[in-house]
Amino acid sequence: MRRFIPSTSCLIAFDTAARHLSFTKAAHELHMTQGAVSRQLAVLETYLGVKLFERVNHRLILTEAGREYAMQISATLTQVEIATFQVMTYKNSAGMFNLATLPTFGIKWLIPRLPKFTKAYPEVIPNLSTEVLPFDFNSRQVDAAIHFGEPDWPGAVMVRLIGEEVVPVCSPSLSTEVRSVDDLTRMTLLQHTTRPLAWQDWFRQAGVDCPNALSGPRFEQLLMVIQAAVAGLGIALMPKFLVEVEIASGQLYIPFPLAFKSPQSYYLTYPEKNASKPAVIKFRDWILSELQDS
Template sequence: MTSEIVPGRLSVPSLSALAAFEAAARHGSFTRAAEELNLTQGAVSRQIALLEQNLGLKLFERVKKRVSLTPAGGAYAAEVRDGLSRLAAATLSAMAFRGGAGLLHLAILPTFGTRWLIPRLPRFTEAHPGVTINFSTKLVPFDFAHDAADAAIHFGLPVWPGARLHRLMGEEVVPVAAPALVARAGLKEAADLLRQPLLQQSTRPRAWANWLEQQGLPPERALMGPRFEQFAMVAQAAVAGLGVAIVPRILVEEELRSGALVIPVDRPVRGSEGYYLVYPEAKASLPAVVAFRDWLVGECEGMN
């Protein structure tokens, strides 16, 4: 296949030329790109020269044996890398249909996924052995149009333009701490917690303020404590005795059962936000999406 421009229709370079360009751009070296692709350095150089000829612009600056991307080359490399990734994902999805319902690309909240969802997945795979789930983690909402995900687990309000949402459950947040810290610091009342570092989760900046306000306490110290990206890290910091955490009860069930964490002041707070399964309208009829939706909504029945 060549990258020849054909009059009357859009010219799309060959995949071999694009793969050679992407590898060379990533490594900053034609030689290393050739090693990765099991080609000669000359073959990679010819592919890129042909690509530059067809595009009518320089993608690399060549200085002796070194190459570096031009500004146009840098912008093109990002787009080509994204396109090749999408082609790879589409190919895997198509191949997965050989096994039945296909492949589901699911974006999950990391701690919810590992603590709540994944332990329950054997029941799904037993009921739907033809569906394979690939997982990625997302901490904030994203654009389905620019992401390979077919569906996502979302926490917040039921707002996601262009997508369908199914409420799974609400959330009850409680303060937790290591038993040794509770005993040593004499944590018995809500006001006692203010004497300790308040462990923070970065995507829930108002979690402590909301809880303190519900207890009739001033929220001035609500942000006074170390901040962590995931609830799993917050929980582990609490187990280590670094302070008191405010966390969803369902995400620390194991630690509460084992006694690694205790609830010093059992005054849970429920908000208006919740967990939702969300997917774009265009994928509402995909067999894998339908199977997972029906199973997950049934699994969460009665948990709202």
């Protein structure tokens, strides 16, 4: 059955013109004449039976259909480009392992240990990207992902890796301001956007009332929270295993040994179709062993 897909050259011309909102700039990027770009777009519009561009006050703009199509085509071309580079780079893709990991977990814990994995399995080539929230494996070229939360990723196998203990940490420059747990209620509390209730839960477990538990600067990634704490911006509530280096080096310290276990955990998750993939099995067995030894 013939696929109902326009020519790649037309799609590339459209994607480029849509990004620049200029046929001239698109032609320059594609090393084509402006007339050639215009003809490609005319062929595409005829094929679709839809106007993709229009001119308003001498300015080129996308029609509503054009905007929607541009978003989808851009994402699709990016995936095609990634797949092409991978095939060109790795002639035999059987050993490739594409992992989406939480940014801070990947940077602070996983990457420093990856040399052990590549030494144990030199035939497996790990490719890392970052993701914070669950996604549809069917729409991504990802073999597995590191997830923190509940084991509720639809349609995926979830292997529990590790729980976490959270502790308050701060820069030594704030040590004179933190003499008791009550002092924390009057200090700047550094917040993580995906864990908005973390401080509230910690104070509740500590038996301390803190009306400002939800207040304070918010950061998108735990790595940003760590750096803010190191800079002395406030007190951070961190998984202890992610700040071991900063604590050992004296950049951060724990003012109170009140560590509470999080009700959530870290998981290795992957679609069922990848359960028998050699690279996934090797990584799963390695990371479980590494966590057991650490």
